[in-house]
Amino acid sequence: MLELKDFSLEYGENKILENINFSLEKGKVLGIVGPSGVGKTSLIKGIVGIYKGTSGKILYNGEEVYDNSKIKEKIAYVPDEHNSFYLITLREIIKFYKSIYNKFDEKKFYKINKIFKIPLNKRFLQLSKGMKMRVNLMVAFSLNAELLILDEPTSGLDPILKEKVLKMIVEEVANGDKSVIVSSHNLMELERICNDVLILNEGKIEYYNSLENIKRNVKKIQVAFDMPVYIEDLSFEGIFNINQVGRVFTIVIENNDDSFKEHINKFKPLFIEEIDLSLEEVFINRIEGKVIDEEIF
Structure with a gap:
């Protein structure tokens, strides 16, 4: 070894x-x-x-x-x-x-x-x-x-x-x-x-x-809220990156577990979508803190 x-x-x-x-x-x-x-x-x-x-x-x-x-x-x-x-x-x-x-x-x-x-x-x-x-x-x-x-x-x-x-x-x-x-x-x-x-x-x-x-736990979460929510509100241990466009937040997190979901649900989201990430996307978000450009809807 x-x-x-x-x-x-x-x-x-x-x-x-x-x-x-x-x-x-x-x-x-x-x-x-x-x-x-x-x-x-x-x-x-x-x-x-x-x-x-x-x-x-x-x-x-x-x-x-x-x-x-x-x-x-x-x-x-x-x-x-x-x-x-x-x-x-x-x-x-x-x-x-x-x-x-x-x-x-x-x-x-x-x-x-x-x-x-x-x-x-x-x-x-x-x-x-x-x-x-x-x-x-x-x-x-x-x-x-x-x-x-x-x-x-x-x-x-x-x-x-x-x-x-x-x-x-x-x-x-x-x-x-x-x-x-x-x-x-x-x-x-x-x-x-x-x-x-x-x-x-x-x-x-x-x-x-x-x-x-990495495949099981690191996820991209897209979530939208009807009430005022700020990046600071969503801060959580294990987050690689947070990006906001209007009311929609894109969050890349290492541990997408129940405690994180409970934290998000406090703000009564309109929807939550979970997206798998490639190794390249994990690398970019970890090193550069960038989210790959893509259409949200």
Whole structure:
């Protein structure tokens, strides 16, 4: 199991990450999302042991990840930038990984390449961004690591290949002996594959929950009143955002339970309508406090 305990990272006087706490069990896919520049890649590089935190711990199976080669063998990482192999060919890449990773599965590599179709004699330098991503994905999946970490894994891929990569991610955790972390700006893709979602903002965890709980509890409520009601009257714990247009209020709330409904009913609403939210809408309302424009009636 992966555990982050009060993990913080600073560059000089700049706080990049502050008091990050979460855990990830095997058999699950965690999606990490957030605006650009909030520390997602730094967090990932801390998890894979590239960055040493200023304070706190990152543990895998109870052991520190940083400067621990035994633990790092259990982790596969696909970065968003793909220049690591440079002049060597795909055939040479296979040979390299076979020589240093006992669990490298050459048959699995070739099986995936039947889908990705990268010429074995092609030099890495000659490949497009999308083809470089395919090579890195093939390597990562073939390592048979317990923890697979993917930074923007569908970037540069066409829709058909994106679909296949998402299916591969789900299949990796199907047996319950592996876990996957995916950082992506494509929230529609994450919504299809993730068990848990972590929203990072300004170096801190803004929101962390299971996708199941988000779907069940986070709702958009549209309510209208015949009597004078103000935003301050409707304030309630767990509200992400309130927007008012005339007599109609749009409320995004995390816990749409009986106590919130009782609070609303005090003001004798004309109607109450409950609307499900996508992960993207939850993200926007949590980070920006914006309601997606739509016709009310």
